[in-house]
Amino acid sequence: MLHITIFCNYIKFHTTFPKIVVTFLNKMSQFTLISLLFITINLTLYAAARVAGNHHNNNGKTTMILPLYNSIPKNASRRYLQSSRLPNARMKLHDDLLRNGYYTTRLWIGTPPQRFALIVDTGSTVTYVPCATCQQCGRHQDPKFQPDESSTYHPVKCNVDCTCDNERENCIYERQYAEMSSSSGVLGEDIVSFGNLSELVPQRAVFGCENVETGDLYSQHADGIIGLGRGDLSIVDQLVDKKVISDSFSLCYGGMDIGGGAMVLGGLSPPPDMVFSNSDPGRSPYYNIELKELHVAGKMLPLNPQVFNGKHGTVLDSGTTYAYLPEAAYLAFKDAIIQELHSLKQIPGPDPNYHDVCFSGAGSEVSELSKTFPAVDMVFVKKQKLTLSPENYLFRHGKVRGAYCLGIFQNGKDPTTLLGGIVVRNTLVTYDREKDKIGFWKTKCSELWQRLQLSGASPPISAGSEKTNSTAGISPTVAPSGPQETNTSGKQNIELITFSISLSINITSLEPRISELTEAISKELGANTSQVHLVNFLSDGNGTLLKWSVSPAGSATYMSNDTATDMISRLGEQKMHLPESFGSYKLVEWNAKLTPKRTWRQQHIAAVLASVLAMLILGLSAGGAWYIFRRHKQQSATSYKPVDAAVPEQELQPLQPL
Structure with missing residues (x-):
């Protein structure tokens, strides 16, 4: 009764209804008013649903009328409010399952973005990277995350929904795994980018900034883990809760011969x-x-x-x-x-x-x-x-x-x-x-997007533009993707160089000397050791195939064309002089990933660069100094560790929603 009176008074004093309408409302029975109120609400909701439905109908979708609930439960919101036309994050996978024991993808965190190679893990719920403050973190593929260098970083402050540190200032996380390794640190929030092959724009997300890691997590080459499991801290759950992707993701691991693969955060047509x-x-x-x-x-x-x-x-x-x-x-x-x-x-x-x-x-x-x-x-x-x-x-x-x-x-x-x-x-x-x-x-995961098109399924997005070159009939590999960045002068330069070389030394003798080899290659290319990274190395017979990447120096986001040309020329012309103990080497392939929006001049330089290297390789082939390295992954003698009780990663304690 009180609600009906308030409703009438609101119409009297807060609308421009004519006086005759107000008089009519005062004389109506309470039952009639209740009916009118109910009809009005339903008509309003119906009209709103029609407006929303018309948009979808233009795309072949049916209109959906939502029930009259005061609120929709968290899980239900994912089912009712997600659109099949939401964007997705299309990301490459790297490494090899049995050589490394895992696959990794690239994630960029912060402003400006800092790159990390993260193990793809559906059994983990937290994404974390080594933090600059970490006193017990191993030496990994990329530098530690520097919170102070990101203008968009914020720590997650202590609250009733999380476990807090001893000072009761910040939220913390702790994770322990079946092989007895562990990770712990503080929770932070920052901009996360998914690479330039993704439709999904960068998003704010909560992640772990590691302060302590033990066991295999300490000794592994990868920087950290991207958690795809179910949980409020999972990167998938966070993106779904923001309603920027549908509640789905896909993984495609490479095979015994060809590693790598693909990952999609969000939906794709099966x-x-x-x-x-x-x-x-x-x-x-x-x-x-x-x-x-x-x-x-x-x-x-x-x-x-x-x-x-x-x-x-x-x-x-x-x-x-x-x-x-x-x-x-x-x-x-x-x-x-x-x-x-x-x-x-x-x-x-x-x-x-x-x-x-x-x-x-x-x-x-x-x-x-x-x-x-x-x-x-x-x-x-x-x-x-x-x-x-x-x-x-x-x-x-x-x-x-x-x-x-x-x-x-x-x-x-x-x-x-x-x-x-x-x-x-x-x-x-x-x-x-x-x-x-x-x-x-x-499917062949190395050909996933083409095979999806042939099968009649819609691929997530069209491929990005990357400059790729191969030599002597070797199939090229696509360079790792990253956030699109252009230098301040507006000219396009080179973001990353990847190349593969074969060494005559066998993998058993080479493996303990990888650091020494990295330093030698860095010196010969005129780069710092922090720029040169070993992506993968594979064995076949008495030789070893190694894939490397060269990134810009320091905090730079690109290399000049002159620098890149000199590096690749030294490789192609056999000008690298490695210690004799590493045997002889051959350049198998190279990739130069350029910044987007190339000018005619930049395209011309890239074309010339490709032509020069092709001529160099043809010259080597004519001289009998070239051979095609057969790509076979080789399982090492100690590349796996059976566990006493193989179960997915266990969390030390549950974390409530932030």
Whole structure:
């Protein structure tokens, strides 16, 4: 009753309604007023919905009328308010799964942006990088994050929703992982950029600024981790909560021959033949699938389907290298594989400390492995099936050429089924969190965007413009992407140089001397050691293929054309004089990534640069000094560490929303 009186008084004194309308309202019954009020509200909401709906109808969408709720729960808002036309962040993946144990992507934080190589991890919920204040951080790929040099950085102040430091000033985070490594530090907020291949513009996000790291996190080459798991601090959750991407992301890991790959934060149109499994967020805090059967060579393993449902169920974790099965499933799988390999000889593994199951005599061509090793089928609910190629369950023996080992192990006494990155090599995996399902599509991840177009699915965006060159028939690799920056003079210069060289020294002798080699190359190119970074190195026979990147010096965002031309010329003309102990080297390929908006003069310089280098390489080829390095990833003897209980990364304590 009081509400109706207030409504009438508001109309009397705060509108320009004619007096006759006010008189009419005063004489109306309370029931009629209530009805009028209800109709008015619904008509208003209907009109608003029609306006919003008309916009979508122009794009072929249907009108959606929202219910009359006072507020929409957090999870529901993701389902009702997300648009399929939202932008996404298309990002490249780098490194190699079995050489490094992980894949990384590039993220830029701060103003001006500071670049970091971060491990892609669906089992972690926090994104963090080493902080300038860190007293216990290892030497990583890039310099530590400098909060004082970013004009947009703000620490997350202590509040009731987070764990605070001892001074009760800032929020902190702490994370501990299955291999007994850990990370801790303070939480900060800054501008995060996703690279110039992304539609998504830079966004403010909360991340961890590390002060202490231990174990593998201390010794790894990568700078930190990008957390893609479920949680308020996850980069995915933060972008979804801002309503700048749809509630989905995708990963595509490269294969045994070609590493790298692609990542998409946000939605993409799935290929028509993508295979899906349900993923229940209430079943586990991790991304799970409903695995029911395993088939080897078309024969179903004699297992109770519940064997894949223990503890956390069947979990996908991109931050784990291999796969781990419960004891019964592992023994059945191993026996079935052995029974199919009558023509191969079982041999000891590369490391005597571990009882790897390995086989020799298969040959070195990955494309031929399916002629020797059986296909493995993962069967989901409703008989949806994902077929695994040999590269999805094998890794190369580090000491015997043409030998391979099972990359699927027993998960100790833990009943969880843990599927690491090896299982989804050359597979597009879409984590559709909005619809609680995960999709799988077999593809060559190095050709993902072209294959998506051929399949009839819409690619996320068109590719950016990058200058790429290759030599002697070697396929070029795309240079890492970064925020688009132009120098203050308006002229376009070179943001990054990447190049691959082959050395005649074998990988075993070379690996402990990488720092020495970096210093030698830096000196020969006239660069600082902080500019030259080893991206990857691979073994084949008695030689080693190494991929390097050269970034601008200091805080600069570009190199001059003269500097870049001199560096590449020294490489192409064999003018680098490395110590004799490293053997001879050959330039395999090079990439020069230029700043955007090239002028005619800059394009001309780039074309001349490419022509000069092509002539140099042709000259070397004619002289008999060139050979094509066959790109095969080689598994080292100690590049993995079985864990006692392989489970996704565990958090020391839950963190409430900030």
